Amino acid sequence: MKGNLVIISSPSGGGKGTLIKEVLETVPNLGYSVSLTTRPPRFGEEDGRHYFFVSKEEFDREIEEGHFLEYAEVHGNCYGTSLRQIERITSEGRDVILEIDVQGAETVLAKVPGAVSIFILPPSFETLRARLIARNTEGQDDLDLRLSNAHGEVMLYTRFKYVIVNDEVAVAARKLASVIIAERQLRDRQSEVIQGILDSFERSKA
Numbered sequence: 001m002k003g004n005l006v007i008i009s010s011p012s013g014g015g016k017g018t019l020i021k022e023v024l025e026t027v028p029n030l031g032y033s034v035s036l037t038t039r040p041p042r043f044g045e046e047d048g049r050h051y052f053f054v055s056k057e058e059f060d061r062e063i064e065e066g067h068f069l070e071y072a073e074v075h076g077n078c079y080g081t082s083l084r085q086i087e088r089i090t091s092e093g094r095d096v097i098l099e100i101d102v103q104g105a106e107t108v109l110a111k112v113p114g115a116v117s118i119f120i121l122p123p124s125f126e127t128l129r130a131r132l133i134a135r136n137t138e139g140q141d142d143l144d145l146r147l148s149n150a151h152g153e154v155m156l157y158t159r160f161k162y163v164i165v166n167d168e169v170a171v172a173a174r175k176l177a178s179v180i181i182a183e184r185q186l187r188d189r190q191s192e193v194i195q196g197i198l199d200s201f202e203r204s205k206a
Contacts, residue, residue: 001093001189001190001192001193002090002091002093003029003031003089003090003091003092003093003094003095003096004090004095004096004115004116004180004183004184004189005086005090005095005096005098005108005112005114005115005116006095006096006097006098006115006116006118006180006183007098007100007105007108007109007115007116007117007118007160008020008097008098008099008100008118008120008176009099009100009101009102009104009105009117009118009119009120009160010102010119010120010121010122010153010166011102011122011128011146011149011150011153011154012075012101012132012146012149012150012153013122013128013129013131013132013135013146013150014120014121014122014128014166015120015122015131015166015169015172016099016120016166017099018169019120019164019166019169019172019173019176020032020097020099020176022169022170022173022176022177023097023173023176023177023180024097026173026177027177027180027181029093029094029095030094030095030096030097030180031089031092031094031095031096031097032096032097032099033081033082033085033086033089033096033097033098033099034048034049034050034051034052034082034085035051035052035079035080035081035082035099035100036051036052036053036054036058036059036062036068036078036079036080036082037051037052037053037054037077037078037079037080038053038054038055038056038059038077038078038079039051039053039077039078039079040053041053042137043137056078059071059078059080062080063080066083067080067082067083067084068080068081068082068083069081069082069083069086069108069111069112070100070104070107070108070111071104072101072103072104072107074101074103074104075142075145075146075149079100079101079104081098081100081104081108086098095180095184098115101153102153102156102159105117105159105160106156106159109159116161116162116179116180116183117159117160117161117162118160118161118162118163118164118176118179119156119157119159119160119162119163119164120164120166120172120176121154121157121163121164121165121166122154122165122166123165123166123167125150125151128147128150129147132146132147162179164176164179
C-alpha cells in the first residue's frame, strides 16, 4: 500500500518544525521530505537533515531537469521539493511529511489533490511575533517581512483540510499525530488490504 503525502504548512514562526520533530519520533512508518534551498544554514542546521543547501546555479539546474514537485521563492530565497524523494518514501509504504510554505502547499495540492493538508495556526499574532523574535535567526528587515507576510498567510487556512492551533506544543503534537494516523484508516486508502481480507472470507466458504 502506498504511503500518504502529508502537507504541513504555517506562517513563518508558526511552529510547524517543532511539531513535525515530535511526530517523527512518535508515529511509526513516517518519513520526512528534505527540501532544497538556496538560503544559508541557520545555527545548528545540518545539510541533508534539515535542508539540502545548494547554490542558485544548482537550484536552477534542478528546475531545468524537472526534478521538483514544486519550487518557489520565499522571503528572497528559493525552496524546492524533490519529486524523486517523495516517490521513493511513499512507494515504501511510508507516509511522508512535506514541510512547506503556504505558496508551495497550494502548488502541491493542485498536483496531488489526495494529499493530506494540515495548517498550523499560531494562537495569536503576538505569540507569532514573540516566537520569531526569540528564534533570533533573522535580521530586523527579514523579521519585518515575515511578520508582514503572515497577515496574508494565515487567511489561507481555508485551503487546508485540517487546522491545528499550536498553543501548547505537546497538545498540538498529539493532535497532529492523530490526524496522520486517522488518515491511514480511511476506507479508500485501505482498498487493497480490505480486499485481501474479504477474499479470505470468500475462500472460507469453498
